[in-house]
Amino acid sequence: MRLSEVLALPVCRDVRRVSAGNAQRGNLDPEVLLAHVIDVPHSERWVSRGTLMLTTGLSWPQDEAELSELGEQLAQQQPAAVLLAVPGPLTAFPVQVARALAAAGVAALELPYAVPFASVVRAVHEANVREQSALLERSEAIHRALTRSALGGGLSDVVETLALHLNRPVAMVGADGEYRLGAVAGLPAPSVLERELARPGAAPRRLAGGLLTPILLRGERAGGLWIGSGDAAEASAQGSGLDLRSAEHAATVAALLLLAQQNIEQREAQLGAAFVDTLLEGRLSDDPVADSAAWERARRLGFDPLRPYVVALLTLTGTLPPSLDDVAQRERLAGQVRAALRTLGAAPLLSVGLSHLWLLLPATVSPERLWTLLGSETASRLSLVYTRPRTGAAGIATGRAEALSLAPHVPTGEVRGAAQLLLPRALSGDRDAQRDLVASLLGPLEQVRGGAALIQTVRTLCEHSWAQDRAAAALAVHKNTLRYRIGRIEDLTGRPLSEADTRSLWWLALQLDGLERASVLP
Template sequence: MTLVKTLLDIPELRLRLRTGSALLDREVSRIYVTELPDPSRYVSAGEVVLTGLLWWRGPGDAEPFVSALARAGVAALAASGADTGGIPEDVLNSCARHRIPLIEVPADLSFAVVTERVVLALAAGRGREPGGARKRLLSAAGAPLPDLLRQGAEELGTACWVLSATGRLVAGTAPAPPEAGWFVPGRDAAVHGGFTLLPVGGRFAVPWVLAVRGTEPGELAEELAGLVGLARARAGQVRRSDNRMAEPLFQALETGTGDVVSAAVAAGLREPVRVVLLRTPGDETGLDSELLAELVEPAAAVPAGRIGRDACAIVPDDEHWPDDWTGRTRAALSNVDGVIGFSLAFAGLGGPVALDGLGGAVQEARYALELAARRGERISVVAGADIPVHRLLVAGTPDELRRSVRDRVLGPLLAYDAAQGTDLVRTVRLYLECSSSPTAAAKALHVHVNTLRYRIGRASELLGADLTDFTTQVDVYLALQA
């Protein structure tokens, strides 16, 4: 029999009891790792729940989490305060109120070590050693996800994959089988097309699932799904640390001050690069940042931050960059929308550019995003490269200058239309968009070609310029775009 106090006596774990000294004789059945804010569906009596407190964001968050543990009858809560600067008082008070022993895990101790030692202690309490497969799987708990998945597949004796709700294959031990198809991940394990789908836990808005070939993978597959969740959480911690190092770069890009190139080099960037902006209006949960991290995979280590109200990532323009970025990104956002739902999502792309062109790429991505937002679609993705150059040039001009140019170049024409009830401005626009062809413009306006020629002549008189001259045509067309 393994009790809570047994775990406190394991010297290499250096566990410290924070509250619940009178409750240490509770029997422990297993250890379960979770970062879900509401773990009620997954915890059961006798478990020691291990968490990195990634679900905790402020006072009040502990009550629903701890009360769920109490209702389930868990033996204890083991928590690491590495990301919260120690165990929050909110968590401590809730555990005391609900009579849950709270054990503090040292910030420098890997959860893989904790899990392995607790499993060994449980096995010893039952008078047997854990199977070799489980021990080998636990020994790979701290490995990168592809290595962990390979070890899991070897122990399970079957192929397995980790899939994201974006439709992305995160990792796999074999080519993704076409017969598996796509699926909507649930909160419980499910069987689909000859595969078992196990949800990967963690405090993430975008779900992952572990897919295992076969319909009866057993407890070892559940252990693997839990370890995949830990690997994802660790990768998230590394990404957040890298992003803190890149904060000077994003500050320089947002303010337009500072040495952008030096900040980019310090953030580990190598040219050429692209800039991706993502906006999810009305969302205050940080969904845009998590979505962006999923969209720019496999370049997971790219600097990410915020520029204004938008999530931003600076991505290497290398062999990983997809040819059909807009189509793939739109499909990925649609996939996630079908799983978790969100109000709106807009994305814009700028580049590729050298590091000294980053500021311009940000402006290009910003205009592309604004254009996506004006399309009237719930999900819209625009690349700057798909926008005509004259629109990008006009978009980068201050509003005051655009109004001044419009009034100076087009003022007489606008005034004449307003006074006479004519539409010479539209006539000139279509004439220029038809490559200055009177025949094509007349057909577009459904008028005789002589009528079109008369109108263009009248417009030239009002503007005091020759609309058959190429330079004049460029000036007038840019003024029309403004």
């Protein structure tokens, strides 16, 4: 209890505050931990912080210098107050002692000599016991309310319950200090919260007039609960430790809820991974009747068999077999990927291997955007390849083989798609890539009227080093006709013939097409 509350007790109604001249009259706000009668020499040795010292001054010196020294020695012990019974051995509170106490913010008080010290001590201790009992009852009520909220609700119910019972703003933040749930009034900046949460230890810590309590999950910080400062009526509860007890229990309840949520997510992830593996390994039929149970599970997991998907492969750096650090890194990465997929509005369809992650991304979701969401620090330890869009179970299984053929061509820290890797794959002897390269350039021309003439035009340009005058003469067409054909070719393929890279691709594609037609390639 506070000194002001002690002075409000009936037994202290005649207590008088002592004025020490121009000095302050002492602080009435300190917490009174106990009341103790001290009437022995060297009384400063028997005083501790928060003690309400009751004395007759019987052992106090008479010399003014010694009285000043006594006041300074008592003030150093930081008692809650010094209460002198008068008139007794001393007719009034010595001004030298009062001045030294007031300089340290300690109140000097006078009590009528007729009031027994035992009455004061008993009243103070009874009031302290009542306050502690009320505090424990309130703490137990909050404990029960938080437990009920956890059993019948979620994290938001825990935050709201704590705020209701403490009558103060309460917010839940992540380990990065970013706001998650609850009130935001007075919430410190995320960088401040993140720094405080990173400090060692699990104990609550005072911050910006409030209280921040870490939430620990399997030894790691999963975030924190922040309790804001309340009005003056709540100051006593804060000082007595109610907020500490409530915050610690709420943090424990929140950790249990997060753990249950994490376990559910892990089970869902395991089911999703098993389904993704089934698709990638070609063990699922495209017939929804033959595999009705599997396709029903697929729909629940967010997979649409009629929707085109790209198969993406994230490769991790590390040793094989993986170390404990590698395993932890892999699990953290899987969590990051799931969060990024939710941000992109995609179902978290992924499977985690020893040194890789398989992903099924809707064709409308950009793999480059996913790569960006993972962050540069994470991406620097990975490589990502993705295939062309494919539909159905058979298409996904084919995509797995394509992704495996793409992976060796992508260095760590980069992301590449199948279209970007056609040339290196074709040059390395990948026959599927060679056929894809030919189809990507010649295919669009073969599908339109007059396509044969367009292909012959490109071939003639290649043969004459892309000199338009010589090519037009060899084709026996006007220059304007040649320019029209060039524009048509560029529109159909999406590649400008003026670029050296495009010319090299055309030359290679025509050579591969010639070999194919000559049946050199099977």
